[in-house]
Amino acid sequence: MKPCREFKQRIALSIVEGQNDDAMEEHLLRCTGCRTYAEEIRAVCGDHVHRAAHLPASEAPLRLHGKIRAALPDNPRRWNWARSVAAGALAALTIALYLFWRPAPKPAPIAIMPPPQTQLTEPSYVAYRHRLSRSAEELEAALSREDIGATSPAELLTVSSRVGVLQGPTSP
Amino acid sequence: VSDVGLNHSPDLLVRAQARDADAFCELCKPYEDRLFRQAVVLCQNQTLAEDLVQETLIEAWKSLRRFNGRCRLFTWFCSIMLHRYQKTIRRKQPAVVADGLCEAMVDEQPSPAMASESGDRARLLQQHLDNLPHKQRQVIYLRFYVDNSLEQIAAALNCSPGTIKSRLFNGLENLRKMRGIQKLDL
Numbered sequence: 020m021k022p023c024r025e026f027k028q029r030i031a032l033s034i035v036e037g038q039n040d041d042a043m044e045e046h047l048l049r050c051t052g053c054r055t056y057a058e059e060i061r062a063v064c065g066d067h068v069h070r071a072a073h074l075p076a077s078e079a080p081l082r083l084h085g086k087i088r089a090a091l092p093d094n095p096r097r098w099n100w101a102r103s104v105a106a107g108a109l110a111a112l113t114i115a116l117y118l119f120w121r122p123a124p125k126p127a128p129i130a131i132m133p134p135p136q137t138q139l140t141e142p143s144y145v146a147y148r149h150r151l152s153r154s155a156e157e158l159e160a161a162l163s164r165e166d167i168g169a170t171s172p173a174e175l176l177t178v179s180s181r182v183g184v185l186q187g188p189t190s191p
Numbered sequence: 192v193s194d195v196g197l198n199h200s201p202d203l204l205v206r207a208q209a210r211d212a213d214a215f216c217e218l219c220k221p222y223e224d225r226l227f228r229q230a231v232v233l234c235q236n237q238t239l240a241e242d243l244v245q246e247t248l249i250e251a252w253k254s255l256r257r258f259n260g261r262c263r264l265f266t267w268f269c270s271i272m273l274h275r276y277q278k279t280i281r282r283k284q285p286a287v288v289a290d291g292l293c294e295a296m297v298d299e300q301p302s303p304a305m306a307s308e309s310g311d312r313a314r315l316l317q318q319h320l321d322n323l324p325h326k327q328r329q330v331i332y333l334r335f336y337v338d339n340s341l342e343q344i345a346a347a348l349n350c351s352p353g354t355i356k357s358r359l360f361n362g363l364e365n366l367r368k369m370r371g372i373q374k375l376d377l
Contacts, residue, residue: 028360035334035359036341056367063366067335070232070316074336079227083241084220087248091212 022056030057034064157182204264208255215255219248222265229269229336233276235317243279247272261346262339269337270329270347277325319369327362330355 022030026046030053033040047054158175161182167174206214226247230240250271251258258267320328333344341359345352 027364028356031360031363032356035363059367059371060363063363063370064335066312066316066370067331067366070313071336071338074228074232077224077228077231077237077240079223079244080237080241083223083227083244084216086245087219087223088212088216090245090249091215091252093212 020052020055022052023050026050026053027056031060034060154179204258204260207252208258212252215252218264219251219268222268223248225265226268226272230272230276232317232336233272233332234279235314239279243272243275246275250275262343266333266337266339266343266347269333273325273329273332277328280321319366322369323362323365327358327365330358331362331366334359 023046026043029040029043030047032038033043034057047057158179161178162175165178167178203214203218207218223244226244227240230243230247231237234240234243247268251268254271258264320331323331329348330344333339333347334341339347341352341355345355348355350358
């Protein structure tokens with residue numbers, strides 16, 4: 020005879036939990052299928068409760084603790100004042116050594132400039148104008164110095180050849 | 192089976208959760224024998240049991256920050272151990288019965304015949320447990336072998352009590368059927 024479907028879980032859990040369920044007990048008195056089912060569940064629970072109560076008294080091997088500790092990472096080292104001082108001293112020493120042994124700074128590159136042009140190889144327009152104006156002034160000064168009032172081209176050429184003007188600004 | 196005497200100091204747990212390996216070892220030490228005993232029950236072999244406990248505690252170290260104190264630490268260790276054991280079963284690693292351990296599961300100095308019979312029973316019960324779906328086996332194991340309340344099991348497995356009751360019932364139902372097939376008469 021099969022147990023009642025709606026009672027099966029209730030029966031099993033009440034046996035496992037050891038709780039009294041009056042309504043279920045009353046049902047078990049009337050229902051053979053559920054009574055058989057309850058006996059089977061009790062037997063299953065009894066098997067495992069008995070086995071659990073009589074587990075062998077095994078002790079963990081002594082090496083087990085060491086193996087577990089070895090498998091775990093080491094604790095992170097604590098940062099204390101001594102370590103801070105040591106680290107600071109090391110950093111200072113490194114900086115001092117660097118400053119002492121650092122290579123000499125390279126001189127700035129010197130720009131190679133072309134030599135200044137001292138003389139013009141060819142007359143420029145400005146130089147020509149300058150020379151021309153100087154020649155005109157010299158000519159005028161010579162004319163006033165010698166008190167020559169003539170302005171004929173022949174006289175001007177004579178005076179200019181004498182004072183050395185109007186010979187062309189070919190050379191500065 | 193109670194947890195009396197295995198209560199750890201909260202400070203030790205906090206230090207272990209802060210990745211202090213020494214504190215973790217100190218925390219685990221009182222549980223090692225009991226874990227090893229449970230592992231022997233599962234594996235039925237001392238060498239495999241030793242490896243299982245080691246794997247369990249290393250796994251516990253890795254995930255210790257997730258332990259929220261809603262269940263006992265031993266229950267939490269056992270739930271991890273069952274998870275590791277499930278992986279062992281998946282790898283089809285044979286649980287070799289050795290060292291006469293099953294035969295040692297006898298009350299008081301039994302005769303060889305009785306010891307053999309008890310060993311067979313223990314082996315058969317373990318076989319039934321191994322045949323259960325993993326989630327059902329977890330609940331059955333924690334209920335009968337670690338002696339936890341359903342609330343503790345629910346907290347350890349991070350499930351609702353209703354789910355645990357359902358798994359317990361289904362597990363018992365499967366064990367009942369297996370027992371009926373095997374005609375085990377204890």
